[in-house]
Amino acid sequence: MSTSGAVGGAVTATCAAVDLGASSGRVILGRVGAGELSTTEVARFDNTPIRIARGAGRDRLHWNVLGLYRDILAGLRIASASAELHSIGIDSWAVDYGLLDADGELLGNPIHYRDSRTDGVLDQVRATLGAERIYATTGIQFMPINTLIQLVAARDTAALTAASSLLLIPDLLCYWLTGQRGAEVTNASTTQLLDVRRREWAWELVRAAGIDETLLPPLREPGERIGLVDGTARAELGGGELPVVAVGSHDTASAIVAVPTVTRRFGYVSCGTWSLVGLELDAPVVSEAGRTANFTNELGVDGTTRYLRNVMGLWLLQESLRTWADAGRPAELSGLLADAARAEPFRSIVDPDDPRFLAPGDMPARIAQACRETGQPVPETQAQLVRCVLESLALAYRRTLRQACALSGREVDVLHIVGGGSRNELLCRLTADACGIPVVAGPVEATALGNLLVQARAAGGSGVGDLTAMRALVAATQEVREYAPSGAASDFDAAARRLD
Template sequence: MRRYAAVDLGASSGRVVVAEVGPGTLDLHEVHRFANVPVRAGGTLYWDILRIYRGVLDGLRAAGPVDGIGVDSWAVDYGLLDERGALLGNPVHYRDGRTEKAGSRVPFEELYARTGIARQPFNTIHQLAAEPRLASATTMLLIPDLIAYWLTGEIGAELTNASTTQLLNAASREWDAVLAGGLGPASKILAPLRRPGEVIGPLTAEAAAETGLPVGTPVIAVGSHDTASAVAAVPADGERFAYVSCGTWSLVGVELDQPMISEEGRRANFTNEAGIDDTVRYLRNVTGLWLLQECIRVWEAGGERVDLEALLAQAAEEAPFRSTVDADDPVFHPPGDMPGRLADFCRRTGQPVPETRARIVRCVVDSLALAHRAALRDAQRLTGQEVDVIHIVGGGSRNALLCALTADACGLPVVAGPVEATSIGNVLVQARADGAISGTLADLRALIRRTQRLERYEPRADAAVPAARAFTRPAR
C-alpha cells in the first residue's frame, strides 16, 4: 500500500487529504483544512498566497511520510516572479474588477478558434493585459505551479490548468505562438509545459524542514486544474455520460477525445479544456453554489451561524420553481449582498420576491437545476453525444435537493459522488505515475465505483419542471 497527499486549494478553503492506494484500495482522509480568505487592499482584491502556502506546509506536516504530493487549485490566477525567482506581490483574485472591460488585440472569434476557450473576462490572457507588473516579470506561474515551485524549486506549467489561460493552442496543446507573441517581450514569462503524471521534482531542503518530510519526497504533476482532477474521478461506466463538477462553479459538460471548436459552440460559451489522458473537457462554466455561499456569508456577517442542512430541508418544502434567476447574470459575479441581488432580480423580472431564507435558498437551487439542464441540452446538441446518466461530483453532490432537482429538470438519473472527487483524481494520477496502480482512465474510474459511496436519484415522472425563462441581461 502506498500513501499520497493531495493538496486541494479551493476558492474559500484549502486542505490536504491523504490517501492509501493500491489495487482494489482507495481510502482517503482529510488531515488539515485552512481558510482561504482574499484581502482587499488599495482597491484591489488579492489572494493571500503566503497564508495559503503556510496552510499547505502545515497540512503536509500533518500528513506525515507520503510517497508523493500533488497540488491542484482553481484556474486562471497566477503569480509573477522576478529574475531572482521572487514573487512580485500577491496574485490578484479573478473576481477583482480589473478585467471587466478587458479587450484583446485578437478578435474573440480568432481567440476561440485557436484555443477553444470560452469568453470569460477573467481569463489569464485578459488579466495579463491589465497587469501593471508585467514589465518586471520573468516568469508567470499559475497558482498550483507556484506552490509546486516553492516546494521543489522547479519551474513549469501543468497542461490542464494552462489550457484555461486562453494562451494554449487547442490543436497542438502547446503555447500558442501568435497569442503569446501578443504579450510582446512578456511572452518569455510562459513556463515550459508539463503533463499530468510527470515528476516535478523532490522537496527542497527548506520545504522538507518546514513539513518534516524527507528531502526526496516527490512532487508529482496531477490535473492541477481542480476540475480536471474532479472529472478524472467521475465514476462513469461507459461513454454515454455527462458530468457536473459542482462547487463554487458548476462545470457542466461531456468528455471528448478531440476539441470541438465551432461557431455554435462559441456562441453557446462552451470551452475545450485539457483533461487527463489527452481527453477534452467540453463544458460550460455555470455559476454554481457561489450564490448560496455568498448568501450564507452575508447572513453570518452579524455573528449568527447558519444551519445549511436545516435551511435546505425547509427549502425542500417550498413551492418549486416559484422564482428563478439567470445564475450567470453578471450582477451575481462579485462578492456582496447576494440575498438582496436575488430579490432585486426577481422583482425586476416580475416574479414573486423570495422574502424568507428558505425561499431564497429554494430560488438558488431551482435556478441551478435549470442552468444544469440548459448546459446539458446544449452539450448534447453541439456534440451529438447521447447521455444516459449525469454524474454530479464535488461538494454539490452532498446537496440532495440540488441532485434531485437536476434529475427532474434533465429527465435523467443523477449519480451523486464522490464528494472528494478532486482529491481522488489527484491521488490516482500520482499513484498510477508511481506504479502503485495501473490502467486506463476507465480502470481508475472502476476503482472509484468499487470503493466510494455513491447515491442515485431517479427523475420523478410527476415533477412539474417549467420551461426555462428567457431573461434579458443588463448591458455592462
C-alpha cells in the same frame, strides 16, 4: 520515496493530495492500490481573500498565497509524519497566477479573479484580437476572469513589467516546494493562451495580445515528476527524497478522473463554488456554434478534452449565507435546505450566469433585483431564496448539458455530480427532475481522489492503469447515491420560459 505496500508484486501507493478550493484548502492522505482507495483528511484551512485599499478607488482583491503555503506545509508535515509518502500533488482553481522576478521572488500576492480590474477588458480584447481567432486557437469560453484578460488588464503595471516568469497557482506552490518552474497542461488550457489542438502555448496569440512570451514556462503533462522537495521544505518534511508529481492541477481535471462511471455516455457537474457542466470527449470541438454558445475546451488527463461551460454554482448560496451572517441573521445550512424543500416550487427563477452575481457582495439583494426585473415575486424568506437558487442552478445544468450534447453530437444516459455539491440532496433531486435522467451523486472528494490516482499511477500503484481502471476503482470503493427523475421536467420547461 517509499516502496512500502508491495506484496506479491502489488504496489499500494501512499500519497498526499493538496486540494485548494476558492474558499478552503485540504491536505488528504491517500492509499491507492489493487481494490483499495482510501483517504484521510489530515488538515483543512480557510482560503480567505484579502482586499487591500490603495486609494483613489484602486482597491484590489488578493489571494493570501503565502498563508496558503504555510498551511499546506503544516498539513504536509502531518501527512509525512503519519506515513512514508510516495509523492505529493497539488491542484487548485484555475486562471490566477503569481509573478516572479529575475531572482525567483514573488512580486506581490496574486490578484483574485473576482477583482474588478478586468471590468470592460473582455470586450476590448475581443475587439482587438477577434473573438473568432481567439476561440479557433484556444477553444476557451470568454469570461472576464480568464488569464488572457487579466494579463491585458495588467499590461502596464509595474509588477508585470518587472516579472520574468508567470506561474499558475498550483505551479507556483510546486515551485516553492521543488525550485522547478513549469505549467501543468490541464490548468494552462484554462488561460486562453494555449493552442488546444497542439497542447502547446499559442505563441502567435500571446504576442498579438502584447504579452511577453518569455513569461510562460515549459508545459508539463499530468503524471510527470516535477522534482524533489527541496530547501527548507525538505527539512520540514523529514529530509528524505520526496517527489512532487504533476497531477491534473486544475481541480476540475482531477475531479473528472474520479467520476465513478463504466460508460462513456455520461455528463458531469463538478459542483462547488463554481459548477463545471459538460462532457468528456476525445478531441476539442472548436466550432462557431460552440463559440456562440460560449462553450469551453479544457484539456484533461490522458489526452481527453473537457467540453463544458462554467455555471456560477454554489457561490450564490455561499455569498447569501455570508451576507446573512454579516447582517446578524446567521443560518444553518441543513435547516435551510430542509425548509427550502418544503417551500413553494418555481416561485422565482434567476439566471445564475447573470454577470451581476460574479463579484462578492449582497447576493440576496441582487437576486431580489433580478426577480423584480423579470416580473417575479421577490424571495421573502431565506428558504424561498435558497429554493430559488437551487431551482435556478438545476435549470442552468439542464440547459448547459443539452447544449453540450447538441454541439458535440454526444448523447448521455446519466449525469454525475461530484464534489461538495453532491451532498446537497435537494439540488441533486431537482437536477434529476430538470434533466430527466438519473443523477449519480458522489464522490464528495472527487478532486482529491483524482489527484491521488494520478500520483499512484506515476508511483506504479496496482490497479490504476488507464482512466477506465481508475474509474472502476472509484466505483468499487466510494459511496455514491442515485436520484431518479420524478417526471417533473414539464414544470422546469415552464419555469425556463420565464427567462427566455
